[in-house]
Amino acid sequence: MTSLPLLEPATDTACCAPAVPSLGAAEANDRAAVFKALADPNRLRLLSIVKNAQGGEACVCDLTDPLDLTQPTVSHHLKILVDAGLLHREKRGTWAYFSLVPGALERTAGLLESL
Amino acid sequence: MTSLPLLEPATDTACCAPAVPSLGAAEANDRAAVFKALADPNRLRLLSIVKNAQGGEACVCDLTDPLDLTQPTVSHHLKILVDAGLLHREKRGTWAYFSLVPGALERTAGLLESL
DNA sequence: CGCACATATTGATGAACGTCAATATTGGGG
DNA sequence: CCCCAATATTGACGTTCATCAATATGTGCG
Numbered sequence: 001m002t003s004l005p006l007l008e009p010a011t012d013t014a015c016c017a018p019a020v021p022s023l024g025a026a027e028a029n030d031r032a033a034v035f036k037a038l039a040d041p042n043r044l045r046l047l048s049i050v051k052n053a054q055g056g057e058a059c060v061c062d063l064t065d066p067l068d069l070t071q072p073t074v075s076h077h078l079k080i081l082v083d084a085g086l087l088h089r090e091k092r093g094t095w096a097y098f099s100l101v102p103g104a105l106e107r108t109a110g111l112l113e114s115l
Numbered sequence: 116m117t118s119l120p121l122l123e124p125a126t127d128t129a130c131c132a133p134a135v136p137s138l139g140a141a142e143a144n145d146r147a148a149v150f151k152a153l154a155d156p157n158r159l160r161l162l163s164i165v166k167n168a169q170g171g172e173a174c175v176c177d178l179t180d181p182l183d184l185t186q187p188t189v190s191h192h193l194k195i196l197v198d199a200g201l202l203h204r205e206k207r208g209t210w211a212y213f214s215l216v217p218g219a220l221e222r223t224a225g226l227l228e229s230l
Numbered sequence: 231c232g233c234a235c236a237t238a239t240t241g242a243t244g245a246a247c248g249t250c251a252a253t254a255t256t257g258g259g260g
Numbered sequence: 261c262c263c264c265a266a267t268a269t270t271g272a273c274g275t276t277c278a279t280c281a282a283t284a285t286g287t288g289c290g
C-alpha cells in the first residue's frame with residue numbers, strides 16, 4: 001500500500017484536540033504481531049525457561065515437562081515465538097535447540113516507550 | 116492455588132539440561148494479561164494518540180475518527196486498556212478523558228527484561 | 231421536564247486462537 | 261535397511277476475540 005496515514009485538521013467543535021502525529025496503521029500491525037506472540041502465559045514461560053537455561057538454550061524436551069502441555073502444542077508455541085523474531089531455532093542432530101534472539105526482548109520493550 | 120511450581124531434577128538422558136528457575140504459572144498469567152491488551156493494532160494506536168495528545172489526554176471523540184472504527188468498538192478497546200492498568204479514565208461532564216497511567220508503559224517494558 | 235449529545239452496554243456474528251490426538255518427517259544406530 | 265527417538269505438521273473442537281447495529285445510560289441546556 002502506498003498511502004500514508006493522513007492527519008486531518010481537527011474539527012474544533014468542543015472537546016476535540018487537534019489531531020496529533022501518532023502510530024500509523026501498518027506500523028501498529030507490525031508491533032501488535034510481536035505483542036500477540038507474548039500474549040500467552042505458556043509462551044512467556046517458554047521464553048523464561050530458554051532465557052534462564054544453562055548455556056542460553058533449551059531443546060523441546062526441556063520445555064515440554066515444566067509446562068503442562070503436549071509436545072505438539074509446545075512445538076506450535078515455539079514456532080510462533082520463532083516467527084515473531086524472539087527465538088532462534090537450531091537443529092543439531094535429532095534435537096532442536098532454542099535460544100533468545102540477542103536484543104529481541106530489549107527491542108520489543110523499546111516498542112512500548114516509542115509509542 | 117497454594118502449590119508452588121516444582122523444579123524436578125532433570126532426567127539426564129541425553130540433551131535435557133537441569134531444570135532452571137523460571138516464571139511460574141500465576142505470574143505468567145498476570146503478565147500475559149497485559150500483553151494481551153497490547154496485542155491489537157487499534158489499541159496500540161489508541162495508546163499512541165493518547166500519549167502524544169496535547170495535555171496528555173484525549174476524549175473518545177478524538178479517538179474514534181483517526182481509527183476506522185465505530186464508537187462502541189473504540190469504547191470497548193479503551194475499557195480493555197483501562198482494565199489492563201495502562202490507561203486512566205476521568206469523566207468530566209459529558210466527556211470521558213483518557214490518559215496514560217504514569218510509568219505503566221515503562222513497567223510493562225520491564226516485564227520483558229525480567230523474564 | 232425533555233431534548234440532544236457523548237459515552238457505555240448488550241447481543242450477535244464471523245474470524246482467530248489454544249489445545250489435543252493422530253500422523254508425518256527427520257536423523258542416528260544396530 | 262529398518263527401527264526408534266525427537267520434532268513437526270495436520271485436522272478437529274471449543275473458546276476467546278474484534279467488530280458492528282441497536283439500545284441504554286448519563287449529563288448539560290433551554
